[in-house]
Amino acid sequence: MDPATSVFNGLKKSGIDLITTVPCANLKEVILMLEDDPDIKHVPVTREEEGVGICAGAWMGGGKTAMLMQNSGLGNSINALASLNQLYGIPLLMIMSHRGVEGEPICAQVPMGELTTRLLDALVIPYLIPDDHDAEQTIHRAWNLATAENKPVAVLLDIPFWEGA
């Protein structure tokens, strides 16, 4: 299975019905699949923090919510993840294209790429990484963990993941 389809299948298997996105080149195929799915409300946002807020509201309204983002956007979301999701106990599935690691061609991606897991650790946000090029089960486990513990959970999808076939 191609990586994008496995991500999409993981979202479907988890019953996600509203997803906010800030694009990454690695996410473009998944974003097209979301657009075509009649059962998923796709909300493109201007900044990741905004997406965290929309997902929090939608979850309180009964939705099953996820964010599709690049890891650089974690920096734009930290206050909301702490003072909204963690304060109230609001789950969120964060599917992150993890740039700035093995195989990164753009030097500007490296600082946040290297800090991403340390920032998640500092925020006490669990992160899961698929063993191979199939993210479906990992995403489903992450959603179950988010809703069991009422907190954000990240799935990190690095450059080798997206290069798999």
Next chain:
Amino acid sequence: MKRIAVIREAASTARDIGALVVGNIGFPSRELHAVDDRPDNFYMLGSMGLASSIGLGIALAQPERRVIALDGDGSVLMNMGSLATIASQQPENYLLVIIDNGSYGSTGDQPTATSQKTDLARVAKGAGIQNVHMIDILTDVRRMMEQVSSGVIVIKVEPGNADVPVIHLCPADIMERFMAQCARPFP
């Protein structure tokens, strides 16, 4: 006209029309809690800037319910992209009320950009929101909220907070009772 007078009118109208309400961080939520605490109010205690986003998310998940966010100028200035997202989504059941006192009221009344050059009604129009209204008379608040279920209302008020206590509800309780109201079948 002070903000708490507008919040009192807005809360009373929201109660009558059965709307879900999001209160902005700091004194605005405290004032909302003081004038009309009800489980249909979500008091946003942190995450400055996100009241309009939280309201949008609720409105998208609850398309049969009217949803009203009571936001402020400083907070909208912090998350102006939200106006573009609201314009793109165009939810018919979502009204963003921006109570504009031209100051960061919860932190000592430092002036915001709306006390200088920025006009948030024009920003909202420029972002693509079709229905944008401005009010500076208290009696217009109820009339406008009853007539208009989507878009943006900017209400100009004087700076200043009411002498109201902090909210003693715990965050999880605020959320749980709010979610119960969302889950309740609505006529």
